Amino acid sequence: MSERVPVLRIGDILLVSIQVDLEDQAVLNLQEDLADQIVTRAARGVVIDITAVEIVDSFVGRMLATIASISRLLDAETVVVGMRPAVAITLVELGLSLGGVRTALDLEKGLALLRRSASGADPR
Amino acid sequence: MTAAWAADEEPQTQNIAHNDDVVRARQQVRTLAQRCRLSLVDQTKFITAASELARNTLVYGGGGELRSGLVEREGRRGVAAVFEDSGPGIPDIDLAMTDGWTSGGGLGLGLSGARRLVDDFVLDTEVGRGTTVTIVKWAR
Amino acid sequence: MAKQGTGSGLVGLLSADEGSLADQWIDSVVGSLKGRISKAEVGRELHELYGALVEALRAGGTDAQSQEMSETRALLTELSRNRARQGFTPTETAISVLALKRVLEPALNGGSAADVAAYLELGRLLDDLALFTLETYARAREEIISAQAVQLMELSTPVVKLWDGVVAVPLVGTLDSARTQVVMEKLLQALVETGSEQAIIDITGVPAVDTQVAQHLLKTIVAARLMGADCTVSGIRPQIAQTIVALGIEFGDIVTKATLADALKLALTRSGVDLVTRGGDQR
Numbered sequence: 228m229s230e231r232v233p234v235l236r237i238g239d240i241l242l243v244s245i246q247v248d249l250e251d252q253a254v255l256n257l258q259e260d261l262a263d264q265i266v267t268r269a270a271r272g273v274v275i276d277i278t279a280v281e282i283v284d285s286f287v288g289r290m291l292a293t294i295a296s297i298s299r300l301l302d303a304e305t306v307v308v309g310m311r312p313a314v315a316i317t318l319v320e321l322g323l324s325l326g327g328v329r330t331a332l333d334l335e336k337g338l339a340l341l342r343r344s345a346s347g348a349d350p351r
Numbered sequence: 352m353t354a355a356w357a358a359d360e361e362p363q364t365q366n367i368a369h370n371d372d373v374v375r376a377r378q379q380v381r382t383l384a385q386r387c388r389l390s391l392v393d394q395t396k397f398i399t400a401a402s403e404l405a406r407n408t409l410v411y412g413g414g415g416e417l418r419s420g421l422v423e424r425e426g427r428r429g430v431a432a433v434f435e436d437s438g439p440g441i442p443d444i445d446l447a448m449t450d451g452w453t454s455g456g457g458l459g460l461g462l463s464g465a466r467r468l469v470d471d472f473v474l475d476t477e478v479g480r481g482t483t484v485t486i487v488k489w490a491r
Numbered sequence: 492m493a494k495q496g497t498g499s500g501l502v503g504l505l506s507a508d509e510g511s512l513a514d515q516w517i518d519s520v521v522g523s524l525k526g527r528i529s530k531a532e533v534g535r536e537l538h539e540l541y542g543a544l545v546e547a548l549r550a551g552g553t554d555a556q557s558q559e560m561s562e563t564r565a566l567l568t569e570l571s572r573n574r575a576r577q578g579f580t581p582t583e584t585a586i587s588v589l590a591l592k593r594v595l596e597p598a599l600n601g602g603s604a605a606d607v608a609a610y611l612e613l614g615r616l617l618d619d620l621a622l623f624t625l626e627t628y629a630r631a632r633e634e635i636i637s638a639q640a641v642q643l644m645e646l647s648t649p650v651v652k653l654w655d656g657v658v659a660v661p662l663v664g665t666l667d668s669a670r671t672q673v674v675m676e677k678l679l680q681a682l683v684e685t686g687s688e689q690a691i692i693d694i695t696g697v698p699a700v701d702t703q704v705a706q707h708l709l710k711t712i713v714a715a716r717l718m719g720a721d722c723t724v725s726g727i728r729p730q731i732a733q734t735i736v737a738l739g740i741e742f743g744d745i746v747t748k749a750t751l752a753d754a755l756k757l758a759l760t761r762s763g764v765d766l767v768t769r770g771g772d773q774r
Contacts, residue, residue: 248377248378250370286406322450
């Protein structure tokens with residue numbers, strides 16, 4: 228049994244904060260859990276906080292992109308927040324630009340981004 | 352190997368047979384990268400490359416072994432990791448090193464991406480015998 | 492001649508007239524350094540060196556690399572590092588050792604065959620020690636240069652805050668790969684520290700970019716996006732624009748502005764700041 232990352236809910240937004248070095252199965256579990264909960268909890272947005280994450284390899288990168296695509300199909304929006312500079316530089320070098328994933332500097336700005344896009348005020 | 356292991360210690364060995372061994376491989380090279388005093392960005396690049404290669408060893412090589420340690424060349428210190436499996440080998444290296452090409456449903460960034468993240472990258476493979484990938488990152 | 496015999500022959504040569512030999516040596520070195528270093532300091536250095544050398548020869552060391560010479564080498568290392576730091580030339584550094592050879596020359600007049608042989612042997616030893624000094628000197632210079640390069644890099648890449656939520660790096664001078672990488676890391680770190688969602692890279696002061704540098708800039712911009720910030724490049728000179736096009740580098744959907752002012756205006760608009768010109772009737 229591999230560890231499961233808790234999914235929290237604030238209003239109609241799901242919040243996931245990754246705190247430990249996840250093994251691949253845990254990453255896949257998280258992807259499933261989120262897909263389930265977007266539907267069961269009628270979430271409008273998902274925030275994935277990776278402030279504590281030191282390594283994002285192509286497997287985790289793909290999970291982030293997949294969650295973004297899944298949530299879009301389920302009419303929710305995903306924002307990845309708190310990516311460290313070293314992680315961002317490494318992802319670019321790796322060749323992973325996470326197209327289609329929205330990002331924000333921190334949790335607060337991520338939540339603000341979701342609010343703006345819900346109210347239709349976001350031009351992007 | 353592209354350089355000699357640092358004389359003062361033996362390289363560490365880690366089996367790669369399960370999913371959680373990929374996490375252990377990351378932790379093993381992280382400790383080494385920190386001891387080698389790589390910059391934060393270089394540490395991150397090296398650990399990420401090791402993570403890609405450990406997963407390759409597991410998924411495509413059917414499991415194998417990681418040996419890692421500090422290395423020295425011309426007075427410079429670096430950290431090296433050698434991933435060895437006795438899997439099917441890679442028939443077409445050029446193709447395997449191409450961005451976006453995959454035989455196993457991944458993103459196809461494992462080998463080519465890992466190469467961009469490190470200073471030295473040596474791929475040694477033979478169909479039917481297995482694959483050995485050696486990576487080195489030098490302290491600046 | 493037995494090895495031990497040679498060693499004591501050398502000692503004999505050196506300690507024949509110890510006081511005056513050392514003084515002549517010091518005078519000759521001080522003269523060559525043209526007063527840029529005090530006689531007292533040279534005297535202290537060379538007396539120590541002289542003592543260590545005689546000591547090593549007594550112990551039977553006739554090879555510059557031998558165990559017995561380690562004290563001599565340590566003193567020479569210190570001497571050449573000091574010279575390198577004080578800006579003396581390689582010649583001025585090596586002369587400290589080689590002058591001893593010249594000072595010893597008069598001892599050859601009327602000397603026995605054994606004295607000549609001893610002098611030649613000592614000459615070889617001093618040549619080796621002089622070479623060692625030069626090598627240490629060169630290494631010290633290299634260390635100084637690379638330390639300065641790092642300092643220069645730190646100095647030349649300031650990240651400045653232009654507004655709440657807007658940071659900029661004004662780049663000046665030629666960009667190489669290493670420097671661009673430093674800029675990249677500093678800028679991204681500044682985004683986190685200041686919580687800025689807008690970044691501007693101003694390259695008005697950059698005379699030329701090559702493919703590698705352009706790639707680094709592109710990567711910085713993509714990395715900033717991954718972190719949740721927007722990055723604008725401003726101040727691209729016409730020649731650089733031509734190079735970028737000629738090199739076939741795709742800037743894609745990256746926003747570029749002619750001047751830093753334009754880039755700042757865009758950044759402010761994006762962060763929701765309204766720009767109002769007061770008394771605008773006349774303008």
